[in-house]
Amino acid sequence: MPDSRRFTHIDEGFVCAVCGQDVPPLRYTARNHCRKCLCSLHVDINPGDRLNTCGGVLRPVGIEKGKKALRIVSRCDKCGTTVRNITAQDDDYDVILTLSARGAYENMGTM
Numbered sequence: 225m226p227d228s229r230r231f232t233h234i235d236e237g238f239v240c241a242v243c244g245q246d247v248p249p250l251r252y253t254a255r256n257h258c259r260k261c262l263c264s265l266h267v268d269i270n271p272g273d274r275l276n277t278c279g280g281v282l283r284p285v286g287i288e289k290g291k292k293a294l295r296i297v298s299r300c301d302k303c304g305t306t307v308r309n310i311t312a313q314d315d316d317y318d319v320i321l322t323l324s325a326r327g328a329y330e331n332m333g334t335m
């Protein structure tokens with residue numbers, strides 16, 4: 225088996241490059257997006273590896289219902305890649321609701 229699905233556990237706080245929110249470490253899992261605007265930077269190939277040189281802003285475009293948790297569907301400003309992130313416990317729920325209300329990803333057959 226090639227080591228192609230590495231999940232590096234990096235849980236670190238950061239200042240959001242999009243809205244300036246000071247985002248503390250999450251403690252229970254790796255933080256990968258801003259809790260306020262739900263944006264993140266396109267820096268991972270596999271979650272947490274920081275090996276992607278794109279560096280574009282991943283903007284949330286919708287909410288998808290995963291098996292255990294809601295997932296934020298984000299699209300990269302720069303390269304157009306779509307990325308899914310599991311929501312964190314302290315994510316701004318109003319933002320999640322607003323995205324969810326758009327319903328763009330409700331009927332994609334992932335249920």
Ligand SMILES: [Zn+2]
Binds near residue numbers: 241242243258259263
């Ligand atoms: Zn932010």
Ligand SMILES: [Zn+2]
Binds near residue numbers: 278279300
């Ligand atoms: Zn990108």
